[in-house]
Every structure is written in structure tokens, then in C-alpha cells.
Amino acid sequence: MEEAVRHDALALERRLAAAGDVELVAACAEGIPEAFRELLSRYRRSAVGLAYQMLGNMEDAEDVAQEAFVRVFVAIPRFRGQAAFSTWLYRIVTNLCLGDRRRRRRTVDLEAVREPRAADNPAGCVTDGLLAGQILAEMAVELRVILLLREQEGLSYRDIAEALDLPLGTVRSRLSKARMTFRRLWNEALQSGEEQQ
Amino acid sequence: MTCILFERQLSSYLDGELPAARAARLEAHLRRCPHCRAELEAMGGIADHIRAASREMQVSQDFDQRVLRAMGYWQVTGRPIAQPRMLKPLLVVAAILLAITGAVRYYLSQPYRPPMPAPRGAALVAPASPGGTVVPERERR
The missing domain is CATH 1.20.5 (Single alpha-helices involved in coiled-coils or other helix-helix interfaces)
Incomplete structure (x- = not known):
């Protein structure tokens, strides 16, 4: 009997792992908790990563991502699928991050972002990832979020417009500005590194 | 058109979001401008840098x-x-x-403790004296 139950659980797990997001959302709405666990495991890293790059602090990022998943869980029976699940989730994460920043009325403390990252790298060598993280932290949050949604999450312009509630033209111009800003800061950081050597 | 104006179109071009006519003009410029070609290539590498930043991050196990x-x-x-x-x-x-x-x-x-009697001849502050004046003890008697 126990063996049969375990077998059923494994079969369900495999089916959910192979299912698309739309099927998982439908299964969640029908009250299958394993479907939500699968969505959580698919998007955990993206949601926390997006929040982390926006807030610059892992503890706050995980709190925001946790709240976003709970909101998704509560609202999933009403989700009509007008947008992709990922777009919907990123929209919630982004709004929570912007709300969190507004509530605290402060920008990301750059030193707070830099210190732990530098401490992770005692040899003092700045990897691409560390440098990119520092540059993102220096960018205005409106530019940072659009760059992350496009370059990290691979959202289309239309999905970004949907997630951020912006006109398509604004997405286009803001993304261009974000990329040019990133490039300028990247070049400045490399030049300053060369001068120090 | 100068490089600055073309540079603003590189991002949309990179994502295939530039209308065909403008894309053709940009491509003609790219063929003769090494600066813009290098800029386009560098812009294409931003995604790798940002993904590298995300790899540095660790989500808590719990x-x-x-x-x-x-x-x-x-x-x-x-x-x-x-x-x-x-x-x-x-x-x-x-x-x-x-x-x-x-x-x-x-x-x-705390139980109410009346004030300790003052030594004879000393002045006391009257607790409920309307004028707030100091009344000597013998006069109050």
C-alpha cells in the first residue's frame, strides 16, 4: 500500500516537472499543492535574484520574494492567464520592491552592497559578477529593473511593458538608456581599475 | 546622422525591435563605423555580466x-x-x-507616605494653598 502511494507521488512529481507553467497554474487553482512547489522551485532563484538586485540586501530580497509567492498562491484561482506566469510574478516582485524602497525612503546603500561582496572575495580580484553587481547597484532603480527583466529573465518588450505597466515606447527608450548607462559605468570601472594598477 | 543618434538605436536593433527601414540605415552605418560595431558587440555582452552577478547570489536553503x-x-x-x-x-x-x-x-x-514633620520653626510648603504662598506651620494650626 505504502509502496503504491510512493509510486503515485513520484509519478505526479515527474508529470509536474514536465508540465508547462500554464498547466501548473491550473493544477494550483485545483488545489494540488505539489504544483505550487514545482512553480516555487522553478522561479525561486529568479524572484529572489530580481529582488536582490533591486534592494541590494539578501534578507530583504528573500522577504519580498516570500511575500510575492504567498500573494501568487492566494491569487492563483483568479489568475486568468492574460500574461505569462513569470511576467505576473515579476510584476508582483517589482511592485513589492518599489514599495519597500518607498517605505524605507532610502536608496540602496552602496557600501552595504559592496562590503559583503568584496568580503566574499578575499583575494581582492573583482570578477565580472561582482563588478556587474556593483554597477547595477549604482544605476537608478527604473533602469536597473528593466535591464534585469530583459537581460537576466529574458522577457520580451511586451512582457516588460506588462510587468512594469509601461508603454512599449518607454520600455524601448528606457532599456536603451539602461544599457548605455551600464556600458559607461562598466568602462569607468575598468579604467579606474587599470589606473590603480 | 552622428554616432550618438545611431548608438541610441543599438539596443532595439540588438533585440530585433527596430523597424526595417531604420535597421537598414543603422546596418549601413555599422559597416563603416568600427566604434558603433564595438559598442554593439559590448552591448550584446551585458547579459553575460548580469547573469554572472546573479550567479554570485545564494538563496537560503530554507x-x-x-x-x-x-x-x-x-x-x-x-x-x-x-x-x-x-x-x-x-x-x-x-x-x-x-x-x-x-x-x-x-x-x-506604593502606599501614601505623609511628609516627615519638619523641625520646629521651619517653613513648609502648603499642599493646597491657592496662592501658592508658603504658610508657616504655627499659623496653619
Whole structure:
């Protein structure tokens, strides 16, 4: 009997792992908790990563991502699928991050972002990832979020417009500005590194 | 058109979002401008840098458990679980209120002690003297 139950659980797990997001959302709405666990495991890293790059602090990022998943869980029976699940989730994460920043009325403390990252790298060598993280932290949050949604999450312009509630033209111009800003800061950081050597 | 104007189109071009006519003009410019070609190539590498930044990040191992716990709490109470960052200020306020309540209760629980009699001839402050004047003890008698 126990063996049969375990077998059923494994079969369900495999089916959910192979299912698309739309099927998982439908299964969640029908009250299958394993479907939500699968969505959580698919998007955990993206949601926390997006929040982390926006807030610059892992503890706050995980709190925001946790709240976003709970909101998704509560609202999933009403989700009509007008947008992709990922777009919907990123929209919630982004709004929570912007709300969190507004509530605290402060920008990301750059030193707070830099210190732990530098401490992770005692040899003092700045990897691409560390440098990119520092540059993102220096960018205005409106530019940072659009760059992350496009370059990290691979959202289309239309999905970004949907997630951020912006006109398509604004997405286009803001993304261009974000990329040019990133490039300028990247070049400045490399030049300053060369001068120090 | 100068490079500055073309540079603004590189991002949309990179994503295939530039209208065909403008894309053709940009491509003609790219063929003769090494600066813009290098810029386009560098822009294409931004995604790799940003993904590298995300790889530096580690999500807590108990993250899923925390989410599932919060969802369970929601199912039972219909309210989101209190975030730790909200709890801290609430605890501070509760501690201050407790301290004030304790101090008031301690003050009220103390038995009333009449003032010690002053040495003869000394002046006393009259407790309910309307004018606030000092009345010598012998006059009050």
C-alpha cells in the first residue's frame, strides 16, 4: 500500500516537472499543492535574484520574494492567464520592491552592497559578477529593473511593458538608456581599475 | 546622422525591435563605423555580466520551507505571516509600552507616605494653598 502511494507521488512529481507553467497554474487553482512547489522551485532563484538586485540586501530580497509567492498562491484561482506566469510574478516582485524602497525612503546603500561582496572575495580580484553587481547597484532603480527583466529573465518588450505597466515606447527608450548607462559605468570601472594598477 | 543618434538605436536593433527601414540605415552605418560595431558587440555582452552577478547570489536553503510555512499560515488565518522586519519595531513598541505600564503600576502600588514633620520653626510648603504662598506651620494650626 505504502509502496503504491510512493509510486503515485513520484509519478505526479515527474508529470509536474514536465508540465508547462500554464498547466501548473491550473493544477494550483485545483488545489494540488505539489504544483505550487514545482512553480516555487522553478522561479525561486529568479524572484529572489530580481529582488536582490533591486534592494541590494539578501534578507530583504528573500522577504519580498516570500511575500510575492504567498500573494501568487492566494491569487492563483483568479489568475486568468492574460500574461505569462513569470511576467505576473515579476510584476508582483517589482511592485513589492518599489514599495519597500518607498517605505524605507532610502536608496540602496552602496557600501552595504559592496562590503559583503568584496568580503566574499578575499583575494581582492573583482570578477565580472561582482563588478556587474556593483554597477547595477549604482544605476537608478527604473533602469536597473528593466535591464534585469530583459537581460537576466529574458522577457520580451511586451512582457516588460506588462510587468512594469509601461508603454512599449518607454520600455524601448528606457532599456536603451539602461544599457548605455551600464556600458559607461562598466568602462569607468575598468579604467579606474587599470589606473590603480 | 552622428554616432550618438545611431548608438541610441543599438539596443532595439540588438533585440530585433527596430523597424526595417531604420535597421537598414543603422546596418549601413555599422559597416563603416568600427566604434558603433564595438559598442554593439559590448552591448550584446551585458547579459553575460548580469547573469554572472546573479550567479554570485545564494538563496537560503530554507527559503522554500519559509514560503510554504507562510502559505500555511495564510490558509489558517487568512492573513499574511508577519515579516521579521515588521516584528522588530512592533517588539520595541511593545517593550516601551510594557515598561511604561510597569512604572505606572509600581508608582500606584506604593502606599501614601505623609511628609516627615519638619523641625520646629521651619517653613513648609502648603499642599493646597491657592496662592501658592508658603504658610508657616504655627499659623496653619
